[in-house]
Amino acid sequence: xxxxxxxxxxxHILFNLGNRSSLSTYAINxxxxxxxxxxxMRNWRSMCHLDTTSLVTEAGKxxxxxxxxxxxxxxxxxxxxxxxxxxxxxxxxxxRKRYPHPENDGNGFPTLYTWEGExxxxxxxxxxxxxxxxxxxxxxxxDFDALEDTYNPLEHLDGALIAKACAYGYAAQDLxxxxxxxxxxxxxxxxxxxxxxxxxxDGALGxxxxxxxxxxxxxxxxxxxxxxxx
Numbered sequence: 001x002x003x004x005x006x007x008x009x010x011x012h013i014l015f016n017l018g019n020r021s022s023l024s025t026y027a028i029n030x031x032x033x034x035x036x037x038x039x040x041m042r043n044w045r046s047m048c049h050l051d052t053t054s055l056v057t058e059a060g061k062x063x064x065x066x067x068x069x070x071x072x073x074x075x076x077x078x079x080x081x082x083x084x085x086x087x088x089x090x091x092x093x094x095x096r097k098r099y100p101h102p103e104n105d106g107n108g109f110p111t112l113y114t115w116e117g118e119x120x121x122x123x124x125x126x127x128x129x130x131x132x133x134x135x136x137x138x139x140x141x142x143d144f145d146a147l148e149d150t151y152n153p154l155e156h157l158d159g160a161l162i163a164k165a166c167a168y169g170y171a172a173q174d175l176x177x178x179x180x181x182x183x184x185x186x187x188x189x190x191x192x193x194x195x196x197x198x199x200x201x202d203g204a205l206g207x208x209x210x211x212x213x214x215x216x217x218x219x220x221x222x223x224x225x226x227x228x229x230x
Contacts, residue, residue: 003151004158006031006144012162016182017169026172027165032143034164034186038157041190043072043138045197046155055133057126060107064120067135075136078110080128085109092116099123156196160189 004012010027017023039047054067057078076087087110090098095114099105102123110122110133122133141153152158167182 003155005149005151007149009144009152009158009162009165013165013169016162016166023169026169028144028146030165030168030172031161033168034161035141035144035154037164038154038160038186038190039071039141042194042197043074044154044157044193046153047071047138047141048074048136049139051135051137052132055120055135057110057122057129057131057133059127059129060103060125062103062121062125064122064133066115066118066120067137067139069140069142070135071138071140073115073135073137075134076113077134077136078122078126079132079134080109083109085111087111087113087122090114095121095123156193157190160186160193163189 006028009031010024013027013031014020014024038044051067055064073089076089078085078087090112092114095112095116102121102125105124107127108124110124110126112123114121142150144150152161154161163182163186167179167186170176170179170182
C-alpha cells in the first residue's frame with residue numbers, strides 16, 4: 001500500500017468511526033497516539049538513518065548531548081581519516097564501575113560508549129577534536145500537524161495507523177469491544193508489515209527473525225542507510 005497523507009489517514013479513521021463530525025477534532029490526536037505506539041513497537045526500516053554530522057569529538061570531552069529524536073543506536077563508528085572504528089556499547093553502571101574518572105585515564109581513540117539519560121559517553125576520551133562519530137540509528141518520526149498535510153513517515157503502515165487510531169477513538173467513546181477489535185487489527189497489520197520490512201529489528205514481539213541488540217555493535221549493511229546532513 002502506498003504511503004498516505006495525514007488528511008487521507010484521518011478520512012479513513014473518521015469513516016471507520018461512523019463519519020461523526022463531532023469526532024473530527026480528535027482524529028489527529030488519535031493518529032499521533034497510533035504513530036507513537038507503532039514507532040515504539042519496532043525499529044522500522046523507514047525510521048533508520050545514518051547521521052554523519054551531529055556528533056563531532058572534542059578532545060577530552062566527557063559528555064556528548066544526545067541527537068534529537070534518537071530512539072536507538074544500531075551502530076556507532078569513530079572516523080579519523082582512513083581509520084574507522086566501531087564502538088562497543090556497555091551499560092552505564094558498568095561504564096561507571098570500570099571508568100569512574102575517565103578524564104584522568106588519558107585520551108586516545110574511543111572504542112567503547114554508553115548511553116545515559118540524555119548523554120553519550122565514550123572511552124577512552126577523544127584525543128583529537130573535530131573527528132566524526134557516525135551514528136546509524138532509529139529516529140522517532142515527527143508528529144502529524146493539523147496545518148501541514150504530510151505523508152505517513154512509516155512506510156507500509158498506513159493500515160496499522162488507521163486501525164490503532166480507530167481503537168483510540170472507540171476507547172474514547174467507551175466502546176471497549178470495538179476498541180479491542182481494532183487493536184487486534186493493528187497488531188495483525190504490524191506483524192504483516194514487519195515480515196515485509198525485514199531488518200533491522202530489536203526483536204519486539206519476536207518479529208523479524210530474532211533479536212538484534214540495540215545500542216550495541218551492529219552492521220551498516222542490514223539496511224542501506226539514508227544520509228542525514230551534508
